[in-house]
Structure formats: C-alpha cells, structure tokens
Amino acid sequence: QVQLVESGGGSVQAGGSLRLSCEVSGSIISDYCTAWFRQAPGKGRDRVATINSRALTTYADSIKGRFIISKDGAKKNLYLQMNMLKPEDSAMYYCAAVPDGYWGCERDDYNYWGKGTQVTVSS
Numbered sequence: 552q553v554q555l556v557e558s559g560g561g562s563v564q565a566g567g568s569l570r571l572s573c574e575v576s577g578s579i580i581s582d583y584c585t586a587w588f589r590q591a592p593g594k595g596r597d598r599v600a601t602i603n604s605r606a607l608t609t610y611a612d613s614i615k616g617r618f619i620i621s622k623d624g625a626k627k628n629l630y631l632q633m634n635m636l637k638p639e640d641s642a643m644y645y646c647a648a649v650p651d652g653y654w655g656c657e658r659d660d661y662n663y664w665g666k667g668t669q670v671t672v673s674s
C-alpha cells in the first residue's frame with residue numbers, strides 16, 4: 552500500500568523560507584509522477600509543482616523562481632523548498648503521486664495523497 556506522509560510545515564514571516572518533506576512508501580518515487588498541491592481555506596486545490604520519473608519538473612506560475620521541487624530516491628523523499636514566502640502562499644500543502652506515463656504529470660487526478668502539512672505566512 553502506498554503511503555505519503557508530509558512534514559516541515561509551520562509559521563513563518565513573509566520573505567522567509569520553509570522546506571517541506573514527503574516520505575513516500577514503497578518504490579514508487581522512481582517510477583511515478585510526484586507533486587505538491589496546496590489548498591487555502593475556502594479555495595480550490597491547486598497544483599504547485601511536479602517532478603516525473605526522470606526528475607523533470609514543472610511549476611505553477613505563482614511560485615516560479617521561488618519554490619524548488621526535488622526528490623531523493625534513496626531516501627524515498629519528495630521535497631519542496633519554499634523561498635521568499637508570501638502571505639498568499641499560506642495553505643495546507645499535500646504531496647501526491649500517480650503513475651508516470653502517457654498523460655504526464657501536469658494533471659490533477661493523482662491517486663495517492665498525504666494528509667497535508669500547514670504553512671502559514673504572516674505579513
């Protein structure tokens with residue numbers, strides 16, 4: 552059974568940094584798309600960044616140049632380095648996974664999800 556467990560969230564002032572981690576069970580991290588999504592209160596869930604089986608990445612326009620997604624296959628961890636944080640980045644952040652294939656990673660129908668970690672950025 553695939554399990555994803557996020558950590559690293561917290562409260563930070565605007566301009567600060569946080570690094571989110573997601574521990575991924577099994578061996579899927581090398582063969583799957585893995586991604587970070589976020590959801591603010593009263594808003595829909597947005598895809599933030601993805602990384603595919605070949606470590607190719609994509610980013611939402613709102614965080615380009617500030618966030619970096621990466622993975623460590625040996626440690627089975629997915630990361631999201633978040634720099635120059637803004638109050639509008641405040642949200643629950645989720646990691647997710649879906650088999651990599653024809654449809655690519657820029658999709659929203661991921662089938663494995665973590666429970667999330669809260670990020671709060673104060674002005």
